[in-house]
Amino acid sequence: xxxxxxxxxxxxxxxxxxxxxxxxxxxxxxxxxxxxxxxxxxxxxxxxxxxxxxxxxxxxxxxxxxxxxxxxxxxxxxxxxxxxxxxxxxxxxxxxxxxxxxxxxxxxxxxxxxxxxxxxxxxxxxxxxxxxxxxxxxxxxxxxxxxxxxxxxxxxxxxxxxxxxxxxxxxxxxxxxxxxxxxxxxxxxxxxxxxxxxxxxxxxxxxxxxxxxxxxxxxxxxxxxxxxxxxxxxxxxxxxxxxxxxxxxxxxxxxxxxxxxxxxxxxxxxxxxxxxxxxxxxxxxxxxxxxxxxxxxxxxxxxxxxxxxxxxxxxxxxxxxxxxxxxxxxxxxxxxxxxxxxxxxxxxxxxxxxxxxxxxxxxxxxxxxxxxxxxxxxxxxxxxxxxxxxxxxxxxxxxxxxxxxxxxxxxxxxxxxxxxxxxxxxxxxxxxxxxxxxxxxxxxxxxxxxxxxxxxxxxxxxxxxxxxxxxxxxxxxxxxxxxxxxxxxxxxxxxxxxxxxxxxxxxxxxxxxxxxxxxxxxxxxxxxxxxxxxxxxxxxxxxxxxxxxxxx
Numbered sequence: 057x058x059x060x061x062x063x064x065x066x067x068x069x070x071x072x073x074x075x076x077x078x079x080x081x082x083x084x085x086x087x088x089x090x091x092x093x094x095x096x097x098x099x100x101x102x103x104x105x106x107x108x109x110x111x112x113x114x115x116x117x118x119x120x121x122x123x124x125x126x127x128x129x130x131x132x133x134x135x136x137x138x139x140x141x142x143x144x145x146x147x148x149x150x151x152x153x154x155x156x157x158x159x160x161x162x163x164x165x166x167x168x169x170x171x172x173x174x175x176x177x178x179x180x181x182x183x184x185x186x187x188x189x190x191x192x193x194x195x196x197x198x199x200x201x202x203x204x205x206x207x208x209x210x211x212x213x214x215x216x217x218x219x220x221x222x223x224x225x226x227x228x229x230x231x232x233x234x235x236x237x238x239x240x241x242x243x244x245x246x247x248x249x250x251x252x253x254x255x256x257x258x259x260x261x262x263x264x265x266x267x268x269x270x271x272x273x274x275x276x277x278x279x280x281x282x283x284x285x286x287x288x289x290x291x292x293x294x295x296x297x298x299x300x301x302x303x304x305x306x307x308x309x310x311x312x313x314x315x316x317x318x319x320x321x322x323x324x325x326x327x328x329x330x331x332x333x334x335x336x337x338x339x340x341x342x343x344x345x346x347x348x349x350x351x352x353x354x355x356x357x358x359x360x361x362x363x364x365x366x367x368x369x370x371x372x373x374x375x376x377x378x379x380x381x382x383x384x385x386x387x388x389x390x391x392x393x394x395x396x397x398x399x400x401x402x403x404x405x406x407x408x409x410x411x412x413x414x415x416x417x418x419x420x421x422x423x424x425x426x427x428x429x430x431x432x433x434x435x436x437x438x439x440x441x442x443x444x445x446x447x448x449x450x451x452x453x454x455x456x457x458x459x460x461x462x463x464x465x466x467x468x469x470x471x472x473x474x475x476x477x478x479x480x481x482x483x484x485x486x487x488x489x490x491x492x493x494x495x496x497x498x499x500x501x502x503x504x505x506x507x508x509x510x511x512x513x514x515x516x517x518x519x520x521x522x523x524x525x526x527x528x529x530x531x532x533x534x535x536x537x538x539x540x541x542x543x544x545x546x547x548x549x550x551x552x553x554x555x556x557x558x559x560x561x562x563x564x565x566x567x568x569x570x571x572x573x574x575x576x577x578x579x580x581x582x583x584x585x586x587x588x589x590x591x592x593x594x595x596x597x598x599x600x601x602x603x604x605x606x607x608x
Contacts (some may be wrong), residue, residue, distance in 0.1 A: 062404075063090070063097060063098050063401060065404070066400040066401055067098050067100075068396045068406035068571065069398060069411070069414065070088065070396070070400055071102075073393055073396050073414050074100055074393060075102055076414075077390075077392065077393050077415065077417045079271045079273050079298075080260075080387045080417040080464075081272070081388045081390070081392070082263075082270060082273070082276060082387055083289065083384040083385070083386040083387075083390060084103050084104050084105075084107055084258075084259075084261050084270070084276065084385055084386055085102065085103035085112075085117070085120060085384065085385045086102045086103055086113065086382065086383070086390070087100075087101050087113050087115075087117060087256050087294065087295035087382075087383045087384075087385050088295060088380070088383075088393070088394075088397060089295035089296055089305055089381050090299070090378065090380050090397060090401045091299040091300075091302055091306070091307040091378070091380075092306070092377055092378055092379075092405065093303060093307055096296060096300075097294065097378075097401065098401070099115065099295055101113045101114055101117075105257075105258035105259060105385060106258070106259045107259070107276075107278070107279075108260070108278070113258065115294060115295070115296055116244060116256070116506070117257070117294060117490060118244065118245075118256045118257040118258065118292040118293065118294060119257070119258050119292065119293065119294070119368060119383035119384065119385060120249060120289075120291070120361070120363040120366040120368075121291050121292070121293050121298070121367055121368045121383065122289045122359070122361025122362045122366060122367070122368055123288065123359060123360065123362065124298075124359050124361040124368055124369075124370055125287065125288065125289045125290055125306075125361070126287075126288060126289070126330065126345040126359065126513075127215050127287070127325075127344075127346050127370075128232060128236055128497065129213055129216050129220070129345060130216075130325055130344035130345030131316060131325070132232065132235060132342075133166060133216055133220065133230060133234060134317050134321040134322075135235060135316075135317055135321075135345070136220070136223055136224075136226070137182040137321065138317065138318055138320075138321050142166065142219070142223060142387040143165075143166075144165065144166050144167045145165050145166075145167055145498040146165060146166075146552070147164065147165060148163065148164050148165060148215065151219045152222060154213065155190065155193075156193065156194040156571060157175075157194060158194065158195070158197045158198065159175070159201075159204060161175075161198070161200070162201065162202060162330045164202050166216060166219065168202045168212075169213065169216050170212075170328045170344040170345065171206070171330050171342055171343070172207055172208050172209050172212060172332075173202065173203050173204055173205070173207075173329075173330050174196035174198070174202055174204070174209065174341060174591055175199040175200045175201065175202065175204040175207065175579050176193060176198060176199075176207070176211050176579060177193075177209060177581075177598040177599065178207070178209055178211070178580065179210035179211040179212055179214070179288075180192075180531070180534075180599040180600030181210070181531055181532075181599065181600070182600045184282070184283060184284055184286075184406070186214040186217055186218055186285070186286040186287070187218065189211060189214055189286075190215050191212050192599045193211060193599075194600055195536075196579065196581065196598060199577045199579030199580075200534050200579075204335060204577055204579050205330070205331070205460075206331060206332045207332050207578065207579060208459075210288040211288075211436070212288075212291075213286075213287050213288035213345075213374045214286045214287060214288050216287055217286055217287025218287075220287065223404065224419050224521065227283055228248075228285060228287050228290070229248040229290070231248075232247040232291075233255065236301075236316060236346050237245055239302065239312075240297075240300050240301060240311045240312050241300060241312060242293065242297040242300060242301060243297070244293070244294045244296075244297050245249075245297045245298075246291065246293075247291055248284070248285035248290050249281065249282070249283055249284050249285075250288055251280075251283060253281070254281055257292055258366075258385040258388075259278040259279075259365070260278065260281075260363065260364060260365015260366045260385050261278055261279065261365055261386050261387065262277060262279050262364060262365050263275070263276065263386050263552070264277040266536065267480065267535075267536050267551060267607065268472075268479050268481075269465055269472045269479075269481070269482045269552050269553030270388075270472070271386065271463030271465055271471070271472035272417060272418055272464045272465070273457070273463075274318050275600055276386065276387075279301065280366055280444070281365050282363075282532060293383070293591075294383075294570045295381055295383055298381040299379065302372055302381060303323075304316050304317075304371060304377055304579055305322070305326070305357065305372050305374070305379065306372060306374065306377050308322055309321065314437070324344065325344040326343050326346060326348055326355075326357050327343055327348070327585060328340065328341030328342070328343060328348040329341065329342060329344070329444060330342050336350070338355065343357065345359065346359050347359055348360065351373070354374070354375040354376065354491060355373070355374040355375055356372065356398075357371075357372050358370050358371035358394075360389055362387075362389065362540070365385060365387070365389060366383075366384065366385055366386075367386060367388060368381070368383045368390065369380075369381070369382050369390050369393075370394070371398040373402050376406050377405075378396050378398065378402050378405055379398075380397045380398040380401060382397065389466060392417065393415070395412075395415075396412050396415055399411075399412035400412055417464075418464065419449035419450070419451055419464075420446075420450060420451055421468065422465065423446030423449060423450065423451050424446045424484055425492055426446065426448040426492055427445050428444060428453070428492075428504050428506070429441055429442070429443045429504070429505045430442050430444070430495050430502035430504050430505070430557035431504075431505060432495065432500065432501075432502055432503075433502060433503050433543070438570060441498075442454075442495070442502055444483075445459070450462070453473055453475075455475070460475045462483065466554070467484070469485045469486075469487065469492075470483070470484045470553075470554045470555070471483045471485075471499075476520045478497065480498070480538075480608070481497050481549065481553050482497070482554050482555070483496075483497050484496050484552045491507075492504060494507065496542065498538075498540055498542075498549070499524075499541055500542070501542055514543045514545075515541075516544060516545070516546060520546055521539070521541075521590075522590055522591050522592045523546060523584050523592055524538075524541050524546070525538070525539060525592075525601060525604050526607055527595050527602035527605065528564075528602060528603060528605040529600060529601060529602045529603070529606055531600055534550070534551060534600070536548055536551050537562075537597070537602070539595075545549075546562070546563040547563065547572060548582065548597075549561065560573070560574035560575060561574065563572065563582060564576075566581070569583065571583070572582035573598075575598075579598070580597075580598050581597075581598055582595055582596065582597045582598070583595065583596045590602065591604060
């Protein structure tokens with residue numbers, strides 16, 4: 057289908073959304089590009105690549121693209137497959153004899169790694185080196201047999217990078233440049249992130265306080281460049297270069313100089329191999345290095361990418377023939393912006409599609425759904441109560457005779473309380489059948505008045521009382537976490553303070569004295585040891601070491 061380069065009002069709408077979303081979505085700078093099958097349709101650059109100097113984002117500004125790199129790795133693997141150099145369904149140990157995991161099941165294959173169904177942990181990021189990270193898998197149990205339910209694993213893609221290196225006899229970055237970046241004319245893109253890129257790359261920004269949730273328009277701080285060359289996320293690129301990359305998927309695997317992969321190989325990559333479970337970033341299904349879903353009856357693929365100080369998203373409508381990339385140097389996902397831009401561009405190109413509604417990054421969609429009085433769970437008589445009131449598009453927590461305006465997070469049901477005694481945890485609202493029934497905050501749970509049932513608070517077992525506390529590491533990816541007791545269970549609350557949905561943050565005891573984190577097929581595990589004066593001082597979380605710190 058031949059597409060027009062005139063996006064009309066859609067371009068102005070995209071610019072407006074970018075500008076309105078930048079501050080509340082904690083994105084100091086944004087680079088956005090829209091492409092069709094043939095050429096670049098539109099670019100938008102906003103904000104700064106360095107808040108200290110005020111330098112503006114431009115066409116040459118590099119951003120780390122994080123896990124979008126996984127799709128590049130998948131393309132390289134498929135190239136070797138179509139050349140007969142790699143069997144996607146043979147054991148990984150056929151190529152990497154030293155690869156090992158603690159598993160009673162059949163061998164893991166490249167297909168399992170590509171689809172995040174190998175039962176591997178997400179990855180501790182305890183070291184910057186791929187071989188040492190993958191070697192450490194031999195000390196960890198898998199969550200289930202190969203073909204297990206989807207569990208996102210950076211370590212799986214690190215392993216794929218080592219497979220590529222073993223077969224080609226060259227570093228991952230060299231192979232990537234020769235086989236993909238060069239043929240696609242991605243001249244500004246770098247396959248490995250080093251400190252030598254600092255003058256070309258936007259400065260990354262994270263939350264100033266790493267031990268509490270970051271609300272809309274929160275305080276940010278610059279981060280140091282973290283060097284990496286692993287195949288799960290080591291690419292720095294520009295919006296225009298990435299638009300050229302997206303055209304490969306819009307043209308059945310063809311680049312400007314010929315096929316990058318065959319149509320058959322690309323079809324394997326964008327097929328829905330396994331249901332996934334992390335909306336909106338892994339919606340519906342996962343292919344090879346890409347999310348796969350159907351939107352309004354049309355095929356859509358994409359992926360998000362997060363690095364320390366950077367976040368990015370790509371989205372493609374394969375039937376309309378439009379792709380969008382959004383690159384940022386902040387910690388929040390630009391998915392809402394990318395989704396709006398893709399829908400707006402498709403509507404402009406197709407003519408028959410309705411234009412999308414613009415995201416509102418600051419307001420609360422339905423404040424009335426949360427308003428009410430919440431009573432401490434299981435208590436009677438002098439039970440503590442908190443009240444949440446809806447005021448226009450905002451929520452206000454009424455405490456101590458006054459009101460504190462709650463601030464949104466990336467989770468629509470989680471809010472920051474900008475008050476010193478409560479700011480270390482989010483207020484996370486619980487739902488049943490779509491209705492708000494309660495709210496949790498750290499170790500506390502409150503039930504909404506009028507909601508059926510009243511869960512007892514419960515006490516954690518005596519043997520567990522040494523575990524609650526605040527644990528830290530020098531790991532820049534996952535700097536700290538808190539263990540709290542709530543309702544008779546132990547929970548892990550991550551650095552940003554926003555809790556995982558359902559039971560995924562609950563610690564489930566295992567026979568060996570460690571705990572499984574979350575659902576029954578989760579490979580994530582935590583072991584507490586070294587007890588001093590009734591408190592454990594060390595915890596190993598899925599291969600990463602953390603130590604109790606003095607702050608609450």
